[in-house]
Amino acid sequence: MSLKKVTEAIRRNKRFMVSAHINPESDALGSALALKELLRKLGKEVKVVNDGGTPGALEFLPGSETVLRTLPKGWKPEIALTVDVPVFARVGGIGHLLRQAKCLISIDHHVSHERFGHINWVDPAAAATGEMIYRLHRAMHVPISKAAAVCMYAALVTDTGSFKYRNTNSAVHRIAADLLKIGKINPMIISQHLYEAHRxxxxxxxxxxxxxxxxxxxxxxxxxxxxxxxxxxxxxxxxxxxxxxxxxxxxxxxxxxxxxxxxxxxxxxxxxxxxxxxxxxxxxxxxxxxxxxxxxxxxxxxxxxxxxxxxxxxxxxxxxxxxxxxxxx
Ligand SMILES: [Mn+2]
Incomplete structure (x- = not known):
């Protein structure tokens, strides 16, 4: 089972690079940042790298200020992870950085995922990649940080169209409720950041x-x-x-x-x-x-x-x- 392969690869290694796709929305960048939180809680070294960095609209996500546009010189990941990326080309200009890791892991919920990783954990039944990162926390018994809770909640809100689309179900609501409690999140504030911040x-x-x-x-x-x-x-x-x-x-x-x-x-x-x-x-x-x-x-x-x-x-x-x-x- 792919989830098990992912947890094993995480346990066995020390240095991780995490990336989403270009022009990320909150499921992509939120999942990357929540995954970074999980890895840090396990004592790992982790860098989030995204082509283009953090878009202005997602600067409210905790940890978004740590997103890099490239890796520091001489820093080489053992494991590279992509989140919410169905097609490798969507990572943009950082593909070569991901490829230098000995193992590329892809975590995604798109049915059209192209299985470009050495390990592909793809679950089209998941409402958001953020839901999978939540399950990864649970599977690895890692406590969810406040920052990770905000990121995963924002991911769920975005990919379910504010809990309106067909991927919305009782399991999604239970996860959302859990995240609200853990992160002491005010849903109104997240909604304002996501939908009421236009020029x-x-x-x-x-x-x-x-x-x-x-x-x-x-x-x-x-x-x-x-x-x-x-x-x-x-x-x-x-x-x-x-x-x-x-x-x-x-x-x-x-x-x-x-x-x-x-x-x-x-x-x-x-x-x-x-x-x-x-x-x-x-x-x-x-x-x-x-x-x-x-x-x-x-x-x-x-x-x-x-x-x-x-x-x-x-x-x-x-x-x-x-x-x-x-x-x-
Ligand atoms: Mn998504």
Missing amino acids: LKDLRLLGEILTSLKSTPDGRVAWVEVPRALMRKVGSEVIDELVNYPRAVKGVEVAIAMREPPQKGEVRCSLRSKGAVDVDKIARVFGGGGHMAASGCTVSGTLPQARQKMLAEIQKHLPKRNGRTAHRR
Whole structure:
């Protein structure tokens, strides 16, 4: 069993490097920081390294100020760990640092995980990677520090959409309750850090973006689009939450947020499903992936071209309706 392999590798070694993916949200960076707390409690040497360091929006996570952008000269890890990283390339420019460890361990909950580690502990049933780090604490009988509790709670809040998505269940609530107690956490404060810390300017730009909100004639697919010129002005926090707006439209089964990255000829897509469609499968068609209800991918072409490709693919996955197949050609 992979969890056992992870606990054994941790027990046997001394120096650890922990990394999440580029542009981490709180499940990624929170899991990395909570794992660092666990390792420190076991008396290990540990460095959290992330390409790009800590994003401004996550500076409230305890320990976020210790996140490095590279390893100190001459410091070599025995074990490298990635958390919440489904595809190795997502670690960005620090891949070579992770590869110099004799053992790479990957802890993740994405179904699309590519098993790039020597040890892969992948549990798609976990609501968040933070939930797995919680279980790791319990499995190793390591007391949970206040800092780790805050990080894992924030991870759970983010990946369950504030306990609203389909991955929310009684086990998740029990873990959350446990973390609130251990960390003496005020959920309102965490929520304010996560959702009520926007710049006024960004919310005005969000208003502009939302004028592009559209849906298919049957109302089952809705999307927003952010052209390159707008992308340059708007903050990443607004972009990260964008897909929640088409998702919030009544009757929508699949929501998409499409945005143009700086490089021309491609469009980044975030996909959400309300349950009837597996959007991991759709993202995989375009070389991406994620979870059944939340995934992402990059589609080649201009915004209108990407939209057309995406809508055509989604049509194939929508369930039958009124006796007609969703697969009409
Ligand atoms: Mn996650």
